[in-house]
Amino acid sequence: MMKRYDLIVIGAGPAGLSAAIQAAKNGVKVAVFDENKSPGGQLFKQIHKFFGSKEHKAKVRGFRIGQELLKEAEQTGVMVHLNAIVMGLYNNKEIMVNENDQTNHYKADSIIIATGARENMIPFEGWTLPGVMGAGAAQTMMNLHGVKPGSKVLMVGSGNVGLVVSYQLLQAGVEVVAIIDAAPRVGGYGVHASKVTRTGVPLYLSHTIVKAEGTETVSGAVIAQVNSSFQKIEGTEKHLDVDTICIAVGLSPMSKLLKMAGCKMEEAAGDIPGVDENNQTSLEGVFIAGDVAKIEEASSAMITGRISGISAGRYLGYIDDEVAGNDISKLKNSLAQLHKGMFSPENKGRIDIEETDEGYKTSESLLKKGYIDDNEILSFPGVPKKKVVGIHPVIECVQNIPCNPCQDACKNGCIKVGEIITKLPAVDPDMNCIGCGLCVALCPGQAIFLVDDDYSDDYATVTLPYEFLPYPKAGTKGIALSREGKRVCEAEVLYCRTNTAMDHTALLTIKVPKEMSMKARFFTAKEAL
Amino acid sequence: MRIDKHPVLEEFEKGEVVEFTFDGKNMFGYEGEPIVAALQASGVKVHRHTTKTGEPRGVFCAIGRCTDCVMVVNGKPNVRTCVTPLEKGMQIETQYGIGTKE
Numbered sequence: 369m370m371k372r373y374d375l376i377v378i379g380a381g382p383a384g385l386s387a388a389i390q391a392a393k394n395g396v397k398v399a400v401f402d403e404n405k406s407p408g409g410q411l412f413k414q415i416h417k418f419f420g421s422k423e424h425k426a427k428v429r430g431f432r433i434g435q436e437l438l439k440e441a442e443q444t445g446v447m448v449h450l451n452a453i454v455m456g457l458y459n460n461k462e463i464m465v466n467e468n469d470q471t472n473h474y475k476a477d478s479i480i481i482a483t484g485a486r487e488n489m490i491p492f493e494g495w496t497l498p499g500v501m502g503a504g505a506a507q508t509m510m511n512l513h514g515v516k517p518g519s520k521v522l523m524v525g526s527g528n529v530g531l532v533v534s535y536q537l538l539q540a541g542v543e544v545v546a547i548i549d550a551a552p553r554v555g556g557y558g559v560h561a562s563k564v565t566r567t568g569v570p571l572y573l574s575h576t577i578v579k580a581e582g583t584e585t586v587s588g589a590v591i592a593q594v595n596s597s598f599q600k601i602e603g604t605e606k607h608l609d610v611d612t613i614c615i616a617v618g619l620s621p622m623s624k625l626l627k628m629a630g631c632k633m634e635e636a637a638g639d640i641p642g643v644d645e646n647n648q649t650s651l652e653g654v655f656i657a658g659d660v661a662k663i664e665e666a667s668s669a670m671i672t673g674r675i676s677g678i679s680a681g682r683y684l685g686y687i688d689d690e691v692a693g694n695d696i697s698k699l700k701n702s703l704a705q706l707h708k709g710m711f712s713p714e715n716k717g718r719i720d721i722e723e724t725d726e727g728y729k730t731s732e733s734l735l736k737k738g739y740i741d742d743n744e745i746l747s748f749p750g751v752p753k754k755k756v757v758g759i760h761p762v763i764e765c766v767q768n769i770p771c772n773p774c775q776d777a778c779k780n781g782c783i784k785v786g787e788i789i790t791k792l793p794a795v796d797p798d799m800n801c802i803g804c805g806l807c808v809a810l811c812p813g814q815a816i817f818l819v820d821d822d823y824s825d826d827y828a829t830v831t832l833p834y835e836f837l838p839y840p841k842a843g844t845k846g847i848a849l850s851r852e853g854k855r856v857c858e859a860e861v862l863y864c865r866t867n868t869a870m871d872h873t874a875l876l877t878i879k880v881p882k883e884m885s886m887k888a889r890f891f892t893a894k895e896a897l
Numbered sequence: 898m899r900i901d902k903h904p905v906l907e908e909f910e911k912g913e914v915v916e917f918t919f920d921g922k923n924m925f926g927y928e929g930e931p932i933v934a935a936l937q938a939s940g941v942k943v944h945r946h947t948t949k950t951g952e953p954r955g956v957f958c959a960i961g962r963c964t965d966c967v968m969v970v971n972g973k974p975n976v977r978t979c980v981t982p983l984e985k986g987m988q989i990e991t992q993y994g995i996g997t998k999e
């Protein structure tokens with residue numbers, strides 16, 4: 369006999385789980401199907417702290433958000449079918465599922481599709497060699513299975529996925545030889561780029577991959593410069609000594625099931641399903657959520673998931689119109705906060721943004737070189753322009769991205785973002801900083817440093833966020849690196865602090881010559897050189 | 898290679914250490930982890946050779962979608978090793994085309 373539910377959700381990522389929880393809370397009998405042996409979608413691979421504000425679970429690491437969702441799903445009685453590949457969706461809301469090599473059919477009165485996205489690929493000579501893999505594959509291997517995907521990696525793509533996975537490779541103890549991108553600008557957040565650049569990873573923009581070298585496995589890569597029409601410039605080829613090439617050139621919605629069921633796409637041949645304001649597709653009672661609807665981030669996937677969960681609950685008669693309408697409009701406000709600023713959906717791909725929302729000139733070097741240049745840094749509101757006596761925060765957050773944990777982190781009110789979470793954080797010049805460093809540890813972009821120019825006659829201290837092992841011990845001598853990742857001066861570790869609230873972001877305080885306090889932004893121990 | 902210590906993830910949940918064979922050689926891995934994790938940890942990157950041209954293939958998606966990682970496991974070909982848990986005593990062989998090497 370065919371099993372029936374009120375609602376079937378396909379995909380147990382952040383979108384699908386949020387949708388299921390939201391519906392189940394309202395009494396809907398929900399089953400979620402996922403092809404993996406454990407639920408969570410991409411969330412359990414995301415080990416960095418999330419952006420946004422408190423309501424978006426900002427400053428919490430992705431996998432912890434995943435754990436919370438799983439607990440909630442269990443408490444609300446969501447039934448989760450794992451190792452269950454949904455092979456077919458029929459327009460009578462029946463699904464065909466492959467479970468343990470058996471084909472089962474299930475039926476529901478409403479369906480939510482939250483199948484996420486797949487990684488795009490670019491073909492190049494040698495791209496099928498073992499050692500060439502999706503950035504997602506590298507992330508899965510190291511963050512889920514604890515295995516390094518290689519020892520020397522070339523990352524192709526400077527969007528957030530390429531940048532974040534590069535940083536995670538460094539954290540896993542893998543060398544990132546270079547990050548390249550065919551575009552002339554960094555695709556992802558400047559803060560994500562900065563945290564890899566300052567460790568010394570070179571960024572080659574306007575560069576493409578020409579070939580993967582090797583016969584059995586990757587033994588090297590050839591990259592070359594491209595012109596403004598993305599054509600390779602002959603004679604600019606460069607060999608890189610790598611054993612792994614990770615591809616992070618974008619994601620596409622996995623909308624196959626929707627197409628199969630006859631759902632209308634936004635563009636006839638496209639991958640993006642058309643939806644109404646409640647995430648309902650052209651098929652009545654069939655809703656979508658998360659990356660399959662629009663490629664975004666896990667934080668927005670959770671919100672669109674909840675919207676679809678409520679919409680399905682209303683469609684099924686479990687939630688009355690008014691309540692549903694109110695809840696949906698609240699969630700839309702929350703989503704709108706994430707949709708502001710330089711990387712908002714309407715600004716996607718724009719390269720002509722010359723000023724921040726506040727009217728500061730944007731940092732050119734951040735876009736073109738992956739770090740903020742010395743001569744730009746002073747113009748931003750998080751960086752004091754006049755001399756501050758004693759320890760104080762220096763906030764190198766210069767793009768309008770939706771994020772505000774720094775504001776709450778400071779109990780003394782030194783840091784202000786304001787109501788609109790995409791505003792740049794400003795530091796109060798008459799601040800009363802006690803040097804607790806919580807802002808440094810809680811900034812998801814790792815863009816805050818504490819500087820004390822009055823440490824001694826000749827020396828200043830810089831406190832930086834540090835997420836690598838081993839933690840350098842007090843007294844360790846080494847080299848300070850600049851934002852650009854260049855060695856700028858000798859440095860000595862004064863202390864390395866951690867506590868539970870900081871959740872594995874250590875505060876590393878180094879002593880540097882006074883004139884280096886606005887240059888030194890990373891530390892490498894001598895023995896590591 | 899395995900990650901011994903990770904700055905954010907305190908530990909990776911792993912099963913018992915078990916022995917398995919790769920093309921007849923004895924190797925060790927953790928029970929329940931995907932076969933690829935155990936192979937990658939021992940430095941094995943080539944999983945199969947294609948039918949027509951014999952080109953090597955290895956892990957590409959690591960989530961069961963691309964079939965580049967299929968191998969012959971306990972005599973059964975086309976097993977996606979990135980989503981198949983390692984078991985004690987498994988016989989894992991490089992796949993040539995649709996089977997093992999003659």
Ligand SMILES: Cc1cc2nc3c(=O)[nH]c(=O)nc-3n(C[C@H](O)[C@H](O)[C@H](O)COP(=O)(O)OP(=O)(O)OC[C@H]3O[C@@H](n4cnc5c(N)ncnc54)[C@H](O)[C@@H]3O)c2cc1C
Pocket residue numbers: 378379380381382383384401402403404408409410411414416452453454455482483484485487503504505507528529532619622657658659660663664665666667669
């Ligand atoms: C490599 C990579 C890195 C990323 N890094 C970040 C990041 O650092 N920060 C961030 O905020 N966002 C990041 N994202 C984006 C973020 O992961 C996604 O926006 C978010 O996970 C989308 O949630 P989702 O629920 O829509 O999809 P997913 O999390 O992808 O979940 C979809 C689930 O559906 C399952 N599924 C698909 N098809 C079927 C089927 N037919 N049958 C059964 N199950 C199926 C999938 O296996 C998966 O488990 C990244 C994405 C990728 C791919």
Ligand code: FES
Pocket residue numbers: 955956957958959960961962963964965966967977978979980
């Ligand atoms: S690596 Fe793609 S299916 Fe295993």
